[in-house]
Amino acid sequence: MANEISELRNVHVDRYLTPLREGGSLPAIVEANDGFLYVLKFRGAGQGPKALIAEVIGGELARYLGLKIPEIVFAHLDEAFGRTEPDEEIQDLLKASVGLNLGMHYLSGSITFDPLVTRLESRLASKILWLDSLLTNVDRTARNTNMLMWHKELWLIDHGASLYFHHSWDNWKEQAKRPFPQVKDHVLLWQANDLAEIDEEFKSLITSDIIKKITALIPDEWLLVDAPFTTAEEHRNAYAEFLETRLSVSDLFVKGASDARKALI
Structure with a gap:
């Protein structure tokens, strides 16, 4: 839901x-x-x-x-x-x-997720891995999971290392169409066995309208710092285009994750 x-x-x-x-x-x-x-x-x-x-x-x-x-x-x-x-x-x-x-x-009393202690069910692991592949989030590894256990539930934190293309904006349209090779280091790779199903489910949920609503949340003053775009709206539209393009080729990063998982297991 x-x-x-x-x-x-x-x-x-x-x-x-x-x-x-x-x-x-x-x-x-x-x-x-x-x-x-x-x-x-x-x-x-x-x-x-x-x-x-x-x-x-x-x-x-x-x-x-x-x-x-x-x-x-x-x-x-x-x-x-x-x-x-x-x-x-x-x-x-x-x-x-x-x-x-x-x-x-601040989740007071939370503890860092330990994959050796807590095993997630496959659907949840697949959801997280799929999202990180969409966002090109390089910071969900065994060394730094960026997940917390709080009241016996898993919470995601710190997506600041996502969308790393925007630190230079070089060839960003081409980068949107590429697989996500860093998925091989994802802490949940070995538990994510439902990627194809999650891919279909999430692609149907993330519409162009939803992407625009999320990018509309970004304040203008953040967008106008060190940006190759003339206006904040142009900058927002570039993020939206990146995400929409990435969704259109999700089969690439899903296959890459599946292949990496087979190699791991």
Whole structure:
């Protein structure tokens, strides 16, 4: 059952609590003015707004398809925030991230998914692997699963490494038509035995209208940073075209995943 595409809430960051130093972009746990805790992804981090765009597209597409994703919000950082932060690296990051950032609801008490401890049923594993192949998400490996167990359910986090073509936009139309060779390193490859069935199911759900609704969530100010496009709308349309093209050749990445799985098993 697919979910509705909803507007993302806006919150204002009130308190910086602690950095998450295991993340390369130095995200942090913060408290917002709605009283909730969030993992904050900073626009001033190494990959800039592009990682946040990938988070929105990947996270909200996963949610639409029925996978569990912590709530994503737009998190506003005030200019005066962090002036008293003693760590120079963090203070520089906060200064570079004034304005609109991305927050993900903090799943307190969650634990990192361990494939040696928890085996997923094949349909769920196939759904996740199919989505990561669509999005070219290179960051769902045994070393870094980017999945959490929370209240005995699997939750997906961190899609910032998806859509890696957009860091240069070189030959992006051709890249949309290519297989996903990095699937051989996917942590769920060996459990995903229902890819063909999931391919048919998800292709019927992800319409052009759904893609446009998801890309419409991306703020203009993120799209206008280091972009080869004249307008934010042109930039959005390029993301939509990439996803629609990729859907049209899903048999390529499904076959690639199936072949990689056979080689693994």
